[in-house]
Amino acid sequence: MTDPDLILAADFGTSGVKIGAVGPDLTVVAAVTERYPLHLPAQSRAEQRPEDWWAALARGIARLGAEIPDLPGRTGAVVFAAQMCGLVCADDAGHPLRPAMVWLDKRSASLIRGKTGGFPKVAGYGARFLARSIRLANGAPSHNGMDPPGKMLWVAANEPEIYARTAHLLDVKDWLILRATGEVTTTADSANLTWLMDTRRGREGWSPQLAAHYGIPLDRLPRIVDGASVVEGLTAQAAGQLGLRPGTPVLGGGGDVSVTAIGSGAVADGALHLCVSTSSWVSGFFDRRVLNAFASYATITASIDHRPLLIATQEVAGSAMAWLARAFGQPDDDAALDAFYREIGAPAPDDPYFLPWLAGERVPADEERLRGAFHGLNLRHGPPELKRAVTEGVALNTRWVWDLVSKERGARTDGPLPLVGGAVANPHLVRALAAALDRPVQVRDTAYAGMRGAAAMAAPAMGWSDTVWDAAATLGHCTAPVIEPDPQQRDLMARRYDDLKHIRKALVKLYKRQGTA
Template structure:
């Protein structure tokens, strides 16, 4: 009987657990939601205890509804949203709520880092820029603003690192997450003493770095009882959720790319070598010595959710009456609007923006509202504005010499044919859906399988197991209209960014 592999992903909005057999046949999946707290403008926190509760609930559910024999599970891999600051004390207790990737409170600390170390120095060591997105600024904020809590912190973990700790009792970090901290020396493969010493930060609070497929420990008695698993199951170091999606989409080589859209959008592009950038993020690939260029766009799906929550009461009620999801209704509305959304342009900067502008003060904009503007136009403008942001990141990659051949699509956003067609036409790139896409869980089972010796060359395994589903071809008749709107999209930000900054500083 084939062994089973358990993949777990902790995203921004939910936990997902999936089981595959060693032949990579899907067995079952389950999920559990968790909230995000926004204590003030720029702050974004989650309770790690809720992640663990979600993991145990999801694993119990999938084991219970499928009658899977837990004794057949041979390996576990966990991926997660990233980067985050998750501090625990010597007893493993949470010191404060986690500051997640969305948290932008460390702008002042990042200014201090630029002054003390210099942008070029940090870029040369870590391969990435200085920004509140990365752990470095968050860690300095933690030390300066909450020193008593910082002092009792034993280890600062990542989201999957906390779950791995609960599973095994070991404090670890995988090298993919490490490359997103802003503290990891990509050349030496160690924490940068230059950065830590310059800022007076303790390297002892950072966990040991492992390769994604290295076994870090086994499931302990308490965790096994909580989830209904057997003790002693090997757990590998894991991965970032976006790079797990890249892996399961077959993104390994130069120019292969995937768009993962959920709450946010992440553009992952295969790169044959490390490329440091001021506009895109560079990170290790979970497999071999490959690397990835990473274009994180903050609020694409979140902008749709905002519209639903604030302006979509009728749509929510209609969805309930028709037995549809609310986002299905929004897609139907957007379909009724003409391409270009009646000359309405949306900037999806509802929580500031990451790549490629990296501006905490950026704000969402509907530009071009008039008395003829409809809700249909507004929904379509959100879809198109998100696609303009995607195109802007793809153009940054092209400037670095990486040309994207086609764009694979995964995540909740890939369930919208209209959105995929819009992305294809705006980026002038074919968009392809994946048959076995699972937002990272399938990629995690691949890593778990390699970690316990079931698979050798993952590239060969992927070649035999990835099946493309639908290809969305760009509509060339829309190029001219979308090109003009794209130029306006970029100009709106460039011409209003000072005013956006003033607004954000008004409190």
């Protein structure tokens, strides 16, 4: 049998899983993508079947095995990255008791507002609650209902028989590791985003105080492990289903934000990167906890070494571009999207404006009631103008948060900004981002940053690197071309951004007054 020389990395997103075999230099030897459905049964509800994630993983590994001789024997470690802020209610045996609520599910917005309110209010939170939550967890659950404690409260209130049978409250990655190893674990990034974790340096762990506030039993929460640690080997049952060797080590892994940050290669303190996928985020590691309660972003504890990782997330980015394609009757797979946006023409001063709030917003306005809008349509406008508007709208929405994050103490704004995520395969979007942010950008990885970041986490376990950070630093040695802002497009977008400030302010007031839910 050959010595293991590959890491099997799987990156579970909202629409599918990317699975790759990664070699010692963190090059993706072969990769496949398997899709699974997202169910939107009602307004503000978004669910997936955990078994669909597992079935997609098994299909993808089978496809990889057809390409790579002796894949089971060559696989030395398995590591998962996954979408965050989900909730899987599992019984003692690890079986899901209901469909998973994924990050897009915001049905619990009113519940979480009630649980985090009080008088006097600060940034919409009760002052006493907020002071305690900030001191312990460096933040508090979003008002929009996407964070796990609201989902837990919703199940307890609306499906009490399910909640009573729930032994484990898990994020997406946590359930996958349970299915693979039989072990009930999580990592600090997912634990932090439950807002039930004490993240103070040297005191990291579940907080009895915070858990009591929400009425969440501590014994239903998984143990917290480091993402680079080996949790356990594949069980015989899981190995048989996946076509791998029993006992193959499975690592703690991480949520998509932690793993993508590592995969971007921008791992020095203060270095920022931008990920544009279904949603988008500006992110970077810092040497301290950071919090902007009024703009709804903060550092969370990364899955490796408890490093503070700033994350400023916006709910809709690439999904807005896919939405427009579907609205014109086009499929939204990668090839179809590339064709749909290939010819969109040059930006024009009278292009319509677009607000990409198709699922509410998170940063810097934490408001589930916001909805997307075109502004300034006229009879002359057609598909090219709408495509430009959506592309520009995503870029200018990104500037809304970038202007805040880039001013944080210690944030580095030198050199090109690394771009990762599937949506930055679109060259029009890349140029729009460079112009909107008025800084050079570099496309580090369009599809595999999460996969390569996950592999970097496993590199020390394979003996390929002394630390995760040493492995990640090699991913920053990128030879991709740097895209400079086009001066004409930059000036046009700066003027339109000033107009957009007034449009945005009026729409925020409108949707709050209407109480859209």
